[in-house]
Amino acid sequence: MRYFLHISFDGSNYHGWQFQPNVISVQETIEDELTRIFKYPITLYGCGRTDAGVHASQYLAHINLREPLNFDLKFRLNKNLPSDISIHDVIEVDNNKHARYDAISRRYNYFIHLNKDPFLTKYSSFYELDSLDYKAMTNAVELLLDIKDFKALCRRPHLYKHTLCNVSFALLTINEQEKRLQFTIQANRFLHGMIRIIVNYILQIGMGTLSLEEFQQIVNGKKQVRVKRLAVPNGLYLSKVEYPYLNVSTQNSMRELLKSELEAE
Numbered sequence: 004m005r006y007f008l009h010i011s012f013d014g015s016n017y018h019g020w021q022f023q024p025n026v027i028s029v030q031e032t033i034e035d036e037l038t039r040i041f042k043y044p045i046t047l048y049g050c051g052r053t054d055a056g057v058h059a060s061q062y063l064a065h066i067n068l069r070e071p072l073n074f075d076l077k078f079r080l081n082k083n084l085p086s087d088i089s090i091h092d093v094i095e096v097d098n099n100k101h102a103r104y105d106a107i108s109r110r111y112n113y114f115i116h117l118n119k120d121p122f123l124t125k126y127s128s129f130y131e132l133d134s135l136d137y138k139a140m141t142n143a144v145e146l147l148l149d150i151k152d153f154k155a156l157c158r159r160p161h162l163y164k165h166t167l168c169n170v171s172f173a174l175l176t177i178n179e180q181e182k183r184l185q186f187t188i189q190a191n192r193f194l195h196g197m198i199r200i201i202v203n204y205i206l207q208i209g210m211g212t213l214s215l216e217e218f219q220q221i222v223n224g225k226k227q228v229r230v231k232r233l234a235v236p237n238g239l240y241l242s243k244v245e246y247p248y249l250n251v252s253t254q255n256s257m258r259e260l261l262k263s264e265l266e267a268e
Contacts, residue, residue, distance in 0.1 A: 004071050007102060008033075008047070009092035009251050010062040015125050015237065016087060020053040020062070029053075029088060030064075036083050037066065040076070050102045050244050051109065051193070056236035058126070061253055063244050065102040071095075092251065100248070108171065110189040110243035113202050113234070117182035127183070128238030135209035137177050143208045143218055147173040147188065147201065155222050156204075158196030158231055168192050175205070189243070202234035 010033070018026035022034070030047050037045035049064040072093070080090045114127035123129070147170050150156075154166035172189040186202055204221070207213035220226035243253060 004068045005065055005096050005098045005100060006068065006072070006076075007063055007065050007092075007094040007096050007100070007249070008090055009094065010064060011060050011089050011091065012058065012062065013087035013125070014053060014056050014058045016085075018055045019057065020049055020051075020059075032088060033064075033080070033084065036080060039083075040079055041068065043069070048102050050106050051241070052195075053241060054196075054199075054236050054239075057239045057241070058237075059241040061243055061251065062241055063102045063106070063246075063249075063251065065096070065100065067098075094249070094251075096249075100246075105246050105248075106244050107247055108189055108191055108243075108245045109193060109241065110172070110187065111193070111198050112240045112242045113186040113198060114238040114240075115184040115186075115202075115206075117184075125237060128235045130206060132206070132210060135206075136211060137175075137179070137209065139215055140205050140209040141175050141177075142215055143205050144173050144175045144186065146215075146219065146222070150222055153194055153197055153222075155224055155228070156197050156200050156231075157194035158200065158233070160194065162195060166194055168194065168197075196231065196233050198239060199233035199236065200231050202239075203232045206234065 012029050014029070016027065017029045017032070020029045022028050022031045030049060034045055034047050037047070045066055047064045047066055050062060053059060077090050077093045084090070116123050116127045116129055117132055119129055119131070150170065152166055153168045154160045157166055160166050168190045170188060170190045172187065174187045176185040176187070178184070186205065188198060204213060204218055208215060208218060217226060221228055
């Protein structure tokens with residue numbers, strides 16, 4: 004029997020989603036509890052990887068069980084998992100459904116605050132920057148919709164058969180008064196480090212250390228960059244995963260709170 008788990012997690016205390024030896028991951032934490040419950044090894048197949056410190060307000064993974072569920076697995080998991088991991092739904096699906104390969108799009112949000120705030124530190128990235136060129140930053144974000152090959156914006160392109168991505172939505176929301184920003188991007192797939200590399204370039208453009216023309220040259224492979232720097236991880240959220248056969252509602256979370264407060268201004 005196959006089940007999808009609808010999960011959210013605060014990634015602050017984890018070395019990313021995927022299991023890695025000698026560090027704590029979200030996957031391992033949930034798998035350990037599942038194995039304890041079912042008394043046999045359970046593997047979680049996630050919809051994708053997240054880096055250390057990155058959050059997910061919506062994450063989907065699937066498990067295979069020997070027998071149909073006859074108890075409330077959601078309740079049992081939430082009772083025993085750490086407070087920074089939540090299970091929102093347990094959904095029975097056909098055995099040929101796959102949490103990673105069947106996803107048709109993923110949406111990420113990246114939050115930035117420019118005034119130091121102890122209450123935002125874990126969930127939004129602090130950059131002590133002044134006089135950003137918001138128009139140039141917005142223009143850079145709009146360019147993303149025209150890019151097809153994201154090789155120049157990938158940390159490890161050699162890991163992939165190809166680096167083509169279809170970005171269907173990209174937006175920079177700016178609250179100049181509160182000095183807060185939200186970058187939102189949706190695509191059919193994302194490459195290793197892609198979003199945080201993009202955010203770093205957007206900030207460079209805002210600071211004036213990188214021109215829009217230079218950014219275009221980098222993306223088109225006409226200008227080589229030896230080191231691809233990443234924006235810090237804690238402002239990044241996986242916020243929506245879509246499937247052709249599944250409609251999973253988003254959860255009220257810190258990401259939704261940050262988003263609503265920023266857009267309400």
